[in-house]
Amino acid sequence: MTLSDSVTIPQDVLARQVGEETVILDLASGRYFGLDAVGARIWQLLTEGLQPAAVRDAVVAEYEVEPQQAETDLLRLLRELQAQGLLRIG
């Protein structure tokens, strides 16, 4: 996966805000996942339709983090989400 890829959230993946975190339920597998506060913000941006490059830009602006670090961390999270079936490319 790269930041130029287009991603979508499968319809059977649900998410709810719980405290400062987001919990995700994959209805297909019955598995639950948790996202910390930053991950939760990224998930929110994805649900609003932002694609990875735009998410990176938003993270840099909101968290005052170096663009390269933001990109590295974001890609790692996106790939993990994809590996768990919570995100699809295309």
Next chain:
Amino acid sequence: MSLTAGPEAHGPAANSAPGGPVSAEAVTLRQLPERPQAAEPAPPFQTWTQPDQSIWALFHRRGPAYLLRFRGLADFEISADGRSVTCWPAPGTPEASVRHLYLNQALPLALSRQGRLVLHASAIEAQGVAAAFLGPSGRGKSTLAASFATSGSRFLTDDGLQIALHGAQAEVVPSHPSIRLWEDSGQALLAASAPAAPPVHYTRKTRFLAGEGLAFCERPCPLRRAYLLGPGLAAQVSIRPCQASDAFMGMVRNSFLLDIGEQQMLTRHFDDIARLANLPIHYHLDYPRDYARLPEVRAAVLRHLADPEDTP
């Protein structure tokens, strides 16, 4: 930024909870004559195992209904809407054992099928509000409930805690007026003459019945505090705030849900647990597992319940 994997949606292990007067109205039980347990045409969609990995219960689908089979003990068919249960004891299963299985296993699952939120938790009433104690088998839920119920407070349930959500408020619905205790807890907390149900042949727990010496609250109560029980490693009684996400995962691990493959019900369950987790009522509670220390535990919980600065 991190993604952590939580538990799979599942029901709790065996040794689960009873229902009660309110539950009995919500579910109709029909017991038919005993019969051999014939093989089901399809494999189970879920299996519960004992700690020694032996099979405890098998879950089969029968059209829109469900068959819950306890091998060598009894079959329970739960209707699609969870409002009726039909029971066939296996040959030779004592009536008391059938009743125990129904209250502890089939009834909470039937209630979950109705869309009710049912947790692996005990609850007590004190000062007009409820405190719940959540955790896996062996953490002391029933012992705590009995300790309060023999010392001036009342119990609402020893397991199979039903919670009704009304907007931003949660309410505990009373369950069956009995508490199941292992022999050591029974001896420590209750008189030898305390009324009890007939013994059950497959467990050494005794079901003590509510009465003068074991006070029961038969009315729904607002839930003021929910305590996630620790493993008993604390040297002193410890009560500390529990993050909403920890409360959420704790409830997922300790809740009843008959069919995790039924997405509409799983979605509702997810929503209910998230709503409950977002209430500012969740705490971690740990204490030394020593009967002599239970008065300290009770006093700490009662003070915490009454603390006006910590009221949701």
